[in-house]
Amino acid sequence: MAVFSEVAALIPTLRGHRIPVASADDLPATLSEMSDAEILAILEETVELAGQVEQIKLAAVGVAAARSTRAQGHSGLAQSQGRRSAVDLVQNITGSTKGEAAREVRVALAMLDDGTRETLTDAGNTLSPQPVVASVMPWYEPLRSALQAGAITTAQFDVIRNGLGEPPDTEDDDGAREARDVWACAAEQLIAEAPVRSVEELRSAARALRDVLDPEGALARFDAQYAARSLRVYRDSFGRRRGDIVFDEESGAFFDSIVAAGLRPRRGGPRFVDTNEKARAEALVADPRTNDQLAFDLFMDVVRAGALAEPQDVFGTRQAGVRLVQVVDANGAPGSIVHTEDGLTALPASTAAQRICEGGVVAVTVDSSGNPLDVGREHRLFTPAQRIALAIRDGGCRIPGCDRPASYCEAHHIDGWSSGGRTDIDRGILLCRFHHMNLHHGGWRITRNGKDDFVLHDPGGEARILKPRAVLLYNWGAGGVDPPPKRFRPAA
Numbered sequence: 001m002a003v004f005s006e007v008a009a010l011i012p013t014l015r016g017h018r019i020p021v022a023s024a025d026d027l028p029a030t031l032s033e034m035s036d037a038e039i040l041a042i043l044e045e046t047v048e049l050a051g052q053v054e055q056i057k058l059a060a061v062g063v064a065a066a067r068s069t070r071a072q073g074h075s076g077l078a079q080s081q082g083r084r085s086a087v088d089l090v091q092n093i094t095g096s097t098k099g100e101a102a103r104e105v106r107v108a109l110a111m112l113d114d115g116t117r118e119t120l121t122d123a124g125n126t127l128s129p130q131p132v133v134a135s136v137m138p139w140y141e142p143l144r145s146a147l148q149a150g151a152i153t154t155a156q157f158d159v160i161r162n163g164l165g166e167p168p169d170t171e172d173d174d175g176a177r178e179a180r181d182v183w184a185c186a187a188e189q190l191i192a193e194a195p196v197r198s199v200e201e202l203r204s205a206a207r208a209l210r211d212v213l214d215p216e217g218a219l220a221r222f223d224a225q226y227a228a229r230s231l232r233v234y235r236d237s238f239g240r241r242r243g244d245i246v247f248d249e250e251s252g253a254f255f256d257s258i259v260a261a262g263l264r265p266r267r268g269g270p271r272f273v274d275t276n277e278k279a280r281a282e283a284l285v286a287d288p289r290t291n292d293q294l295a296f297d298l299f300m301d302v303v304r305a306g307a308l309a310e311p312q313d314v315f316g317t318r319q320a321g322v323r324l325v326q327v328v329d330a331n332g333a334p335g336s337i338v339h340t341e342d343g344l345t346a347l348p349a350s351t352a353a354q355r356i357c358e359g360g361v362v363a364v365t366v367d368s369s370g371n372p373l374d375v376g377r378e379h380r381l382f383t384p385a386q387r388i389a390l391a392i393r394d395g396g397c398r399i400p401g402c403d404r405p406a407s408y409c410e411a412h413h414i415d416g417w418s419s420g421g422r423t424d425i426d427r428g429i430l431l432c433r434f435h436h437m438n439l440h441h442g443g444w445r446i447t448r449n450g451k452d453d454f455v456l457h458d459p460g461g462e463a464r465i466l467k468p469r470a471v472l473l474y475n476w477g478a479g480g481v482d483p484p485p486k487r488f489r490p491a492a
Contacts (some may be wrong), residue, residue: 010049013041053148058147058154061090062108107154110161112143139167139183146191155199160190163206168214183212196400196467208339211346215336218346225249250347253340260407262298263291268433270410325392382411382423390430397432398454398466404432412436414446414454426451429466 008014014030031039032128038048063085068078078089146152152160157172164186167179186209190202197205213217233243247255264270265281287294326338326349382390387449391406409430415421430448431439438444443459444467454466 011042011045011046013038048150051153054154055148055150058104058108058111061086061104062112063289064089065105066112103158104154107147107157107164110140110157111147114259137180139180140164140187142184142187142191144196152194156194156202159199159203160187160194160206163203164190165214166225184211186213193467194263198401198403201403205407208346211337211339215378218337219348222249222346224349226294236314249345251252253347257407258302259295259298263294265289265407266294268404269408270433295430356410381427386423386425386428387411389425390428393425394430397435398429399431399456400464400467402432402435406430408432412435412439412446415449 005124014033029401031042064077068076068083068086070076073079077092078084078086079088083089083092086105087101090096090104091098094101112417116344143161143457144151145156147154147157158353162184165184167176170179172174186206189211190206193205194202203485229245229248229251230246232245233241236242258265260269265284266287284294289297297484324338324340324347327335334349338347338349339345340347360408388421389431390411391409393407396402397404409432411428412431413421413423413428423429427448432492439446443458446454448454452473455463456466457463
């Protein structure tokens with residue numbers, strides 16, 4: 001095995017310093033003498049190197065998993081090493097958690113094409129000289145290519161593939177091929193967004209796209225979750241009363257909004273202009289209770305209050321609620337699926353119709369690129385209608401890698417109001433509190449040419465395009481891709 005100095009020599013920045021690194025103990029002293037730019041370069045180079053090593057590891061895991069199937073019994077590779085399964089084997093060797101090992105096995109097996117997998121035997125034979133080529137490429141072939149090219153990580157591969165799920169079964173081969181093409185196109189869009197989205201955002205986006213492309217399956221999943229809803233209260237072995245709740249999607253989204261409305265100031269939510277609400281937020285931040293304790297007390301306050309108490313007594317001016325987004329086409333026909341503004345949770349259109357009776361509707365017209373039109377203007381602060389439009393367009397903080405939802409964001413004028421800027425939708429953008437303050441105090445700025453992409457400029461002058469608009473998830477049809485044909489059997 002290579003000594004540590006030989007591994008360090010694979011990192012260009014370390015190699016350029018010609019500093020011998022005999023062991024990990026020498027690293028802190030070596031790196032402490034380097035500039036910030038060099039430290040960032042080392043981070044990027046080590047990530048690239050780790051990605052190349054990961055490719056070798058994945059290949060080994062895939063072959064090991066293919067030789068450790070249940071059908072191979074005790075002669076399987078993992079079983080011959082005293083392990084129950086390939087997951088157990090990988091977990092033991094890598095020291096990872098069971099969930100991490102399971103993910104590696106899933107991804108590694110997906111990286112093996114069907115023909116290669118057929119040539120692996122329980123005797124540990126190598127690949128045959130002429131491996132069988134699969135007749136039909138799987139829909140996630142773009143994911144395999146992206147992972148091999150280092151464009152995405154194994155975690156991103158896993159959440160995109162699992163989030164999109166499998167295309168629905170169709171009545172004929174042409175329909176099945178069309179469905180695979182649509183799913184592959186969705187995977188390519190998510191791959192393009194992967195560099196500027198967190199793994200959690202990719203997971204939500206993949207599920208949202210799945211529901212847009214397969215509305216029948218989305219309705220079936222909602223019905224199944226609704227049927228499985230439950231609340232159970234019991235005592236544990238210590239005599240403590242405990243509860244277990246299984247939410248359906250709508251109830252879960254509303255419960256999340258309740259907790260967020262109560263704890264948002266403590267979790268870095270938007271700052272308050274109202275003096276009384278600002279004082280309330282400061283008191284919450286200074287409260288000695290933990291977030292879990294505050295959430296529990298808030299839940300009990302809501303339960304006790306019921307329908308009799310004034311909501312302001314519990315939440316202040318920022319009321320809890322779930323805002324739903326429903327796409328209506330140019331002919332006025334509503335879509336069969338709606339999504340929550342925060343989290344992109346899919347719900348049936350009937351839910352939107354029910355909520356309209358309770359809370360009303362705000363119409364937001366957007367152009368083909370997702371830019372909101374026909375909303376209020378000429379105010380110092382963005383109006384509630386404009387905030388809704390920004391939330392639909394941006395979906396949350398637009399800074400790459402930030403997954404703060406819209407309800408945790410503040411509206412930023414890219415053209416300063418004091419410098420003559422206007423409070424127009426196309427000159428505003430959602431940023432979380434941290435990134436908003438960092439923008440104003442750290443020398444960063446955001447520009448936009450007309451209604452093109454927003455561009456972020458760092459203090460050093462480097463520019464990069466901000467992450468894509470969330471509205472692309474709702475405008476799938478604008479890309480010229482139609483949903484797959486009708487399935488011939490109900491969704492599982």
